Amino acid sequence: MAFIELPLHDGHAPKWLFNRMVRLGAKIINIIVDEYGERELIRRIGHPLWFHALALVLGFDWDSSGVTTVTSAVLKKCIRELDLDIMVVGGKGKAALNIPSEIKEEGERLNFRTGIIESLSKLSRIAAKVDTSLIQAGYPLYHQAIFCTKSGEWCIVQQGMNVSIRMARRYHWTWNSFTTPEENPHSGLLGYRVHDAVLNLTSAKSRDARRTVLDLAKENPRKIRRLLQEACGLLKGSILEWLGIKESIRRSVLAYRIDPRKVNWKALEKTYQIQPRNYEEFLLVKGLGPTTIRALALISEIIYGDEVDWSDPLRYGYAFGGKDGIPYPVDVKLMDEVGDLLDKAIADKEKRERLLKRIKGILRRGNKVYYLVKFR
Incomplete structure (x- = not known):
């Protein structure tokens, strides 16, 4: 990392x-x-x-x-x-x-x-x-x-x-x-x-939602419009509470902020005509942009109950904070605790090897590497 x-x-x-x-x-x-x-x-x-x-x-x-x-x-x-x-x-x-x-x-x-x-x-x-x-x-x-x-x-x-x-x-x-x-x-x-609240449909956690999104794309746009109106109505806090929806779900769905007027209904008409068999065909439909796919994800989560991963694919930034207080002051206590843990692990060869394997597993997923850098 x-x-x-x-x-x-x-x-x-x-x-x-x-x-x-x-x-x-x-x-x-x-x-x-x-x-x-x-x-x-x-x-x-x-x-x-x-x-x-x-x-x-x-x-x-x-x-x-x-x-x-x-x-x-x-x-x-x-x-x-x-x-x-x-x-x-x-x-x-x-x-x-x-x-x-x-x-x-x-x-x-x-x-x-x-x-x-x-x-x-x-x-x-x-x-x-x-x-x-x-x-x-x-x-x-x-x-x-x-x-x-x-x-x-x-x-x-x-x-x-x-x-x-x-x-x-x-x-x-x-x-x-x-x-x-x-x-x-x-x-x-x-x-x-x-x-926070990054729509991540490429995550394995979003697998069911992706299937539903693809299925929805094959439906008549009139049906999608009706389902979207229902989903947007359910985003209201009072209705969510009345339905007993969990707080974690309530927080995620409130991040959608979709204006149905900005959905590309012509693109959805194309997908309805094309009937894409897979995501490659689906993604190649012209005009199918972020707002439209976000709307389909909303229906998938709110109407059909599929899990959508809202975690940023970038895992984390600073381990203990930064010396200038960015993004937060250095947590010296936590830093010392980690240092003590590493001292013990280094002293025990078997424990050290287990620790290194676990760290490697955290930083790598298969051969896919995720780094955090700052562009400005």
């Missing part, structure tokens, strides 16, 4: 620095590819801390959200100048919007198989939809970069911005840790602030 402060910064990397970053980066990439191959380069780019470490080696600010955007741009230029058989597309703002056409152009230039080109185009849209709609933490995406070898190993690095708190959050996806887009699809997440 890593803790790094990365605030949102305006402006661009100066040309003199960017050119030197490209020159040095090209040497590093060339060595990695020669020694370990293109597959390993993609795997490393998909690892949040390796990506960050590369940015620092290249001389970029350690505490800037530009680590993501500038490093992606540097990698894109380096890989193209080295003429490697690796497709690199996307970037910040307009560059991210041009990804569909860029995938096609680069795929044809590098002679990629048609199947890989089509898969990447879908994956780009799915990854963006997941990190804005299935996970709703308040970080709309403004950057997406995709890296892919000719044999189909890929990684995605995308970043969202929370303007109100001037923080960013980075999402990493890699082919070797990806099985399905709807459940724990990331190889890593980076952020700083752990938010």
Whole structure:
């Protein structure tokens, strides 16, 4: 678990620095590819801390959200100048919007198989939809970069911005840790602030709710509109109390705050016509955004009683607080207690090994790593 402060910064990397970053980066990439191959380069780019470490080696600010955007741009230029058989597309703002056409152009230039080109185009849209709609933490995406070898190993690095708190959050996806887009699809997440009431439909806890959401998407929009009105009515505190709904559920459902007028009913009409068989088809429906999916999740939880995970996928921030009182003053008593516990564990070899295994299990879930850093 890593803790790094990365605030949102305006402006661009100066040309003199960017050119030197490209020159040095090209040497590093060339060595990695020669020694370990293109597959390993993609795997490393998909690892949040390796990506960050590369940015620092290249001389970029350690505490800037530009680590993501500038490093992606540097990698894109380096890989193209080295003429490697690796497709690199996307970037910040307009560059991210041009990804569909860029995938096609680069795929044809590098002679990629048609199947890989089509898969990447879908994956780009799915990854963006997941990190804005299935996970709703308040970080709309403004950057997406995709890296892919000719044999189909890929990684995605995308970043969202929370303007109100001037923080960013980075999402990493890699082919070797990806099985399905709807459940724990990331190889890593980076952020700083752990938010309350984050709609997390990618969690295993939300599995039943996800099934219901997909089933609802196949229903006539008129039925969905009626169910949404019922659910919104039940959000009123007095009715919740009358029904005897638990306080924990009451707190979570009050976080929905949905205006039915902002639901994309035309998109739901499309899903009704398409009848998506799985989440890949569901997420590829145009116009199906955060508000609409949030409305379906509301119906799932309030009307059908499915559990929805409202915990931020970022696990925690500071262990004992911070010296400047941010996010809270250092808890010296707790710090001493943990120190004493570790002293005892270190003295007992068997206990030490058990402790290390438990810590490793907490910090890693399979090969998916979750880091907390601060972007501003």
